[in-house]
Amino acid sequence: MLELAITQSADFLRFTRNASAMVLPDGTTVLGPLLTLPHVTGEYAIRRVVIDGPEPGPLEIGGTAPPVVDGDVVVVRRTVTALQPQVQDV
Numbered sequence: 001m002l003e004l005a006i007t008q009s010a011d012f013l014r015f016t017r018n019a020s021a022m023v024l025p026d027g028t029t030v031l032g033p034l035l036t037l038p039h040v041t042g043e044y045a046i047r048r049v050v051i052d053g054p055e056p057g058p059l060e061i062g063g064t065a066p067p068v069v070d071g072d073v074v075v076v077r078r079t080v081t082a083l084q085p086q087v088q089d090v
Contacts, residue, residue, distance in 0.1 A: 003049035005067060005074035012067040012074055015049065022046060053078030 006013040006024060016022050022030045024044045050073045056062030063079040 005047050005049050007045050007047055007069050008043060010069045012069055047072060047074050049074045051076045054080055056080045059083050
């Protein structure tokens with residue numbers, strides 16, 4: 001799955017997945033597929049998304065930290081939290 005992000009300077013704005021066109025926040029449309037990234041249109045840039053970090057195990061809950069613009073890509077870091085043991089009634 002191809003995941004792209006729209007950014008403005010170092011700020012993440014939003015994701016898109018497998019889109020043939022991307023509508024930018026100013027209403028303009030960029031047609032895909034985008035072969036060269038980052039692709040800059042006006043004050044916005046389209047960057048590839050990289051997902052980093054471990055997959056959760058069977059006794060863990062997975063999540064993600066907020067996206068961060070890191071050079072030419074947007075990095076989404078996975079988070080993993082252990083499940084808490086359930087308290088049983090006696």
